[in-house]
Amino acid sequence: xxxxxxxxxxxxxxxxxxxxxxxxxxxxxxxxxxxxxxxxxxxxxxxxxxxxxxxxxxxxxxxxxxxxxxxxxxxxxxxxxxxxxxxxxxxxxxxxxxxxxxxxxxxxxxxxxxxxxxxxxxxxxxxxxxxxxxxxxxxxxxxxxxxxxxxxxxxxxxxxxxxxxxxxxxxxxxxxxxxxxxxxxxxxxxxxxxxxxxxxxxxxxxxxxxxxxxxxxxxxxxxxxxxxxxxxxxxxxxxxxxxxxxxxxxxxxxxxxxxxxxxxxxxxxxxxxxxxxxxxxxxxxxxxxxxxxxxxxxxxxxxxxxxxxxxxxxxxxxxxxxxxxxxxxxxxxxxxxxxxxxxxxxxxxxxxxxxxxxxxxxxxxxxxxxxxxxxxxxxxxxxxxxxxxxxxxxxxxxxxxxxxxxxxxxxxxxxxxxxxxxxxxxx
Numbered sequence: 001x002x003x004x005x006x007x008x009x010x011x012x013x014x015x016x017x018x019x020x021x022x023x024x025x026x027x028x029x030x031x032x033x034x035x036x037x038x039x040x041x042x043x044x045x046x047x048x049x050x051x052x053x054x055x056x057x058x059x060x061x062x063x064x065x066x067x068x069x070x071x072x073x074x075x076x077x078x079x080x081x082x083x084x085x086x087x088x089x090x091x092x093x094x095x096x097x098x099x100x101x102x103x104x105x106x107x108x109x110x111x112x113x114x115x116x117x118x119x120x121x122x123x124x125x126x127x128x129x130x131x132x133x134x135x136x137x138x139x140x141x142x143x144x145x146x147x148x149x150x151x152x153x154x155x156x157x158x159x160x161x162x163x164x165x166x167x168x169x170x171x172x173x174x175x176x177x178x179x180x181x182x183x184x185x186x187x188x189x190x191x192x193x194x195x196x197x198x199x200x201x202x203x204x205x206x207x208x209x210x211x212x213x214x215x216x217x218x219x220x221x222x223x224x225x226x227x228x229x230x231x232x233x234x235x236x237x238x239x240x241x242x243x244x245x246x247x248x249x250x251x252x253x254x255x256x257x258x259x260x261x262x263x264x265x266x267x268x269x270x271x272x273x274x275x276x277x278x279x280x281x282x283x284x285x286x287x288x289x290x291x292x293x294x295x296x297x298x299x300x301x302x303x304x305x306x307x308x309x310x311x312x313x314x315x316x317x318x319x320x321x322x323x324x325x326x327x328x329x330x331x332x333x334x335x336x337x338x339x340x341x342x343x344x345x346x347x348x349x350x351x352x353x354x355x356x357x358x359x360x361x362x363x364x365x366x367x368x369x370x371x372x373x374x375x376x377x378x379x380x381x382x383x384x385x386x387x388x389x390x391x392x393x394x395x396x397x398x399x400x401x402x403x404x405x406x407x408x409x410x411x412x413x414x415x416x417x418x419x420x421x422x423x424x425x426x427x
Contacts (some may be wrong), residue, residue: 026319032275033301037212058339076344147211175212
């Protein structure tokens with residue numbers, strides 16, 4: 001009798017421990033670069049961006065050319081999200097709803113596209129907190145944004161008012177940025193890095209060192225977060241650093257200033273969540289020590305534009321202090337099979353902790369992953385195969401030694417001089 005009671009007590013204790021651990025773990029979705037094209041139609045011409053002519057455009061999209069996302073595929077993505085994690089703690093939407101090649105459009109059209117954000121979120125996740133932001137395509141003219149209050153910020157703030165409080169709207173109207181507490185001890189800082197984009201000719205670092213006052217504002221928010229013992233998730237559309245060591249993604253002075261701004265705060269930043277490049281990669285920002293580094297996670301796009309699988313990302317995190325980003329799962333749509341069977345076939349593409357052999361996604365783990373990839377071609381092969389979400393990309397990383405150096409130097413360094421030194425001399 002005593003042994004049975006002991007066994008029962010142990011089972012109850014283990015069940016209670018498991019329940020406590022489950023309560024301590026949360027999830028959030030990231031969706032980015034939707035590039036919705038409502039005028040896409042099946043059998044359209046790929047040469048006409050799948051909005052005109054006769055051709056081979058599939059029902060759910062095509063990876064044969066520059067076509068953006070059909071409405072049916074956007075619906076299937078949110079259905080997948082609802083099926084796999086119907087009650088996430090929150091959702092990050094990191095910009096770019098407009099298509100790459102829109103037909104004629106005006107300011108009203110831009111805002112109608114922004115309304116799609118609230119439409120999908122309200123339809124599929126009506127009780128879930130969401131944090132939206134602008135991408136470089138979400139404007140008119142394309143890529144151009146002012147660094148002061150004007151129609152784009154004002155009308156978008158009105159359109160997203162369900163997700164932006166009065167305080168959040170106040171700064172969004174100034175420059176497309178905001179902050180709020182996700183929960184006690186955890187803060188989101190949403191930045192408008194589209195205004196810093198190197199294609200944006202409406203700003204000039206030579207006469208405007210702080211567009212929309214965003215850097216000064218971010219420093220003040222980060223200082224307050226330190227004083228209040230808060231951790232921070234930073235979200236923005238365009239990531240810092242260079243594209244394959246060639247082109248800085250921001251006006252370069254803004255890139256350098258932003259990295260300097262972050263320097264004292266890496267220990268409270270859980271991660272930088274972004275998109276824009278339609279690629280899957282990460283970057284280290286800081287001095288390469290765990291306390292002096294934070295990690296930028298760039299997710300693949302929902303659009304299939306430019307030979308890509310539509311992708312979504314589900315993050316797993318420790319939802320109580322001191323908070324930690326634990327893992328993520330990447331989901332991808334098998335476009336070829338989906339078009340054949342005329343049913344959306346979403347597949348679990350990979351789990352970060354499994355493919356990269358890391359215990360979590362902390363700065364220490366991701367620094368360790370970089371060190372591992374310099375010597376472990378299997379892990380590096382996993383990383384490069386996820387870059388674009390199609391298997392052949394890894395096979396064309398040639399010549400391998402130089403390709404590997406290029407990829408890993410871009411993980412490690414986000415400013416020109418150390419990056420170029422790495423590209424020339426290696427790790």
